Amino acid sequence: MLRKLVIAFWLAALPALAAPAFAGPDSQWVLERGTLTYHVSHPLHQTEGVSHEVKGKGVCHDGQCSFLIAVPVKSFDSGDSNRDLHMLQVTRGAQFPLVTVRTRLPESTAASATIHVDLEIEFAGHTAQYKQVPFQLETKGNETHISGTIPATLADFKIDPPSLLTMPVKNEIPVRVDMTWRPM
Amino acid sequence: MVRNMQTRLRSDIRVLLVVPLVVLLARPLMAEVAGTGALTGTVTAPSGAPIAFAMVTATSADTGEVRPAVTETDGTYQFSLPPGSYRVKFESVGYKTEEIPSARIHLTETAVVDRKLEADTQTDSKTTTPAQDQKTPPPKNPTEPSLEDLGISSTQAQGNAKTQALLDKRTHMLKTHQRLGLITIAPLFATLVPSTNAKGSHGMPASASGRDLHSVLGLVTTDLYFTTAYFAIRAPKIPGTKTRGPIRVHKAMAWIHGPGMVLTPILGAIAYNQESRGEKVHGIAKYHGPVAIATAAAFGVAVISVSFKF
Numbered sequence: 001m002l003r004k005l006v007i008a009f010w011l012a013a014l015p016a017l018a019a020p021a022f023a024g025p026d027s028q029w030v031l032e033r034g035t036l037t038y039h040v041s042h043p044l045h046q047t048e049g050v051s052h053e054v055k056g057k058g059v060c061h062d063g064q065c066s067f068l069i070a071v072p073v074k075s076f077d078s079g080d081s082n083r084d085l086h087m088l089q090v091t092r093g094a095q096f097p098l099v100t101v102r103t104r105l106p107e108s109t110a111a112s113a114t115i116h117v118d119l120e121i122e123f124a125g126h127t128a129q130y131k132q133v134p135f136q137l138e139t140k141g142n143e144t145h146i147s148g149t150i151p152a153t154l155a156d157f158k159i160d161p162p163s164l165l166t167m168p169v170k171n172e173i174p175v176r177v178d179m180t181w182r183p184m
Numbered sequence: 185m186v187r188n189m190q191t192r193l194r195s196d197i198r199v200l201l202v203v204p205l206v207v208l209l210a211r212p213l214m215a216e217v218a219g220t221g222a223l224t225g226t227v228t229a230p231s232g233a234p235i236a237f238a239m240v241t242a243t244s245a246d247t248g249e250v251r252p253a254v255t256e257t258d259g260t261y262q263f264s265l266p267p268g269s270y271r272v273k274f275e276s277v278g279y280k281t282e283e284i285p286s287a288r289i290h291l292t293e294t295a296v297v298d299r300k301l302e303a304d305t306q307t308d309s310k311t312t313t314p315a316q317d318q319k320t321p322p323p324k325n326p327t328e329p330s331l332e333d334l335g336i337s338s339t340q341a342q343g344n345a346k347t348q349a350l351l352d353k354r355t356h357m358l359k360t361h362q363r364l365g366l367i368t369i370a371p372l373f374a375t376l377v378p379s380t381n382a383k384g385s386h387g388m389p390a391s392a393s394g395r396d397l398h399s400v401l402g403l404v405t406t407d408l409y410f411t412t413a414y415f416a417i418r419a420p421k422i423p424g425t426k427t428r429g430p431i432r433v434h435k436a437m438a439w440i441h442g443p444g445m446v447l448t449p450i451l452g453a454i455a456y457n458q459e460s461r462g463e464k465v466h467g468i469a470k471y472h473g474p475v476a477i478a479t480a481a482a483f484g485v486a487v488i489s490v491s492f493k494f
Contacts, residue, residue, distance in 0.1 A: 025327070044491055044492050045492070055335065055336065056334065057329040057333045057334055058329065059327060059328060059329050059333075061327045064327075066327060066328040067329070068328070068329040068330070068331070068333070068334065070331060070336055072340075078429075079428065079429045080428060080429030080430055080431055081425055081426060081428040081429060081431060082358075082427075082429065082430075082431035082434075082490070083429070083431075085351065085354065085422055085425060086355060086358075088351055089348075089351035089352060089354065089355040090355070092343075092348060093351075094343060094344050094345075094347035094348035094350075094351055095343035095344070095345060096343050097340070097343055097344075098331075098336070098340075098341055100331070102328075164362075164490075164491065165362075165366065165491055166363075166366075
């Protein structure tokens with residue numbers, strides 16, 4: 001009898017003990033579509049490079065969501081192949097082909113109109129942290145649109161400012177973010 | 185007679201002033217291009233076959249600056265380096281990495297360092313490059329998304345040091361092309377300004393000194409032009425790149441100023457001979473001026489097309 005009780009106890013307890021180890025996410029988000037646009041200022045030029053090849057996913061656990069966004073460096077298009085190749089060279093884009101952005105957010109922020117996000121960006125072989133970057137949120141039906149600007153600089157990633165006609169570009173390269181997410 | 189000598193002297197002084205000015209303008213670049221030493225060599229397999237696309241890096245013992253190069257299909261590589269001592273590393277997939285602790289580069293001399301790489305029989309021990317060091321995916325954490333979750337394979341996330349070295353070489357050569365192109369504007373402009381003295385104007389005969397000055401400046405322009413062109417033509421092409429944007433105008437203009445830079449001195453030489461014989465410039469030599477102007481205009485458009493955004 002005692003033996004049966006012990007077996008019954010373990011059968012009942014095992015799933016509960018094993019649950020944390022095998023727990024799936026509470027919810028997940030997927031990046032439906034998005035663009036990242038960098039802006040470069042030069043005394044003779046104002047240039048923007050856009051990438052539409054943005055991929056992202058969010059995984060939520062216990063009210064906290066972790067997001068990962070990745071975009072190939074070579075996918076940025078400024079409308080000039082020569083400039084894009086130069087950008088790829090100065091950012092060491094062949095050696096470090098991806099820009100990745102990681103962030104954590106409380107699940108409840110999905111209902112806010114404005115959020116302030118801590119970002120960890122890996123680019124050109126260096127990682128930079130950005131604290132409390134403001135983003136606007138707009139939810140329409142099943143989709144949540146996020147937009148904002150990351151105040152990135154070349155110095156954040158130890159990139160030497162490229163120059164044209166011996167004049168270097170400005171250190172500031174703000175990156176505009178436009179993304180549409182939906183729950184999976 | 186005395187007056188003629190004075191005119192000649194004035195002209196010689198002008199040449200003496202202009203030529204050093206051009207040389208002075210070109211000096212920073214020449215320090216980079218010609219005033220350096222060179223390191224060259226061939227990387228081969230144990231069989232003696234050349235190894236294409238092997239990575240060669242030269243690290244300055246004085247400054248720590250690292251310069252990469254990639255071997256050509258015949259296994260050769262080449263660096264233009266400031267004088268000093270360099271550590272030279274040779275890497276290629278499937279071969280053991282080898283390093284020469286010190287190669288001495290002397291000004292204007294070419295050091296030759298050939299290397300035979302041993303085959304790497306251990307398949308697991310790949311050559312370590314900066315690209316392979318980067319972004320080793322962190323251990324899979326079920327609470328955080330990974331690159332695999334985004335459909336990005338580890339191969340896609342991994343860098344390519346060879347392509348980076350090609351890009352570095354391309355940028356270095358195009359930067360030199362850009363600087364030389366800007367320097368070329370000075371003698372080009374200076375050649376056009378005294379051209380009236382070369383052919384004579386307002387019924388006045390052409391002056392011999394004017395022709396000489398014009399010829400010297402023209403030759404300096406032509407030399408600088410073709411050196412400029414060399415760096416653009418020899419810059420490595422990146423496979424899979426489609427030419428887009430203003431660079432197309434820049435390249436299209438080369439089809440005008442390129443032949444123009446060949447024709448202008450030829451026509452100029454014919455005109456010079458005709459003038460020297462006391463003849464009026466005639467025949468195809470008459471087109472020396474218009475061809476030169478069209479060439480200079482195309483060159484100007486080429487520079488402007490990549491300098492300003494329209």
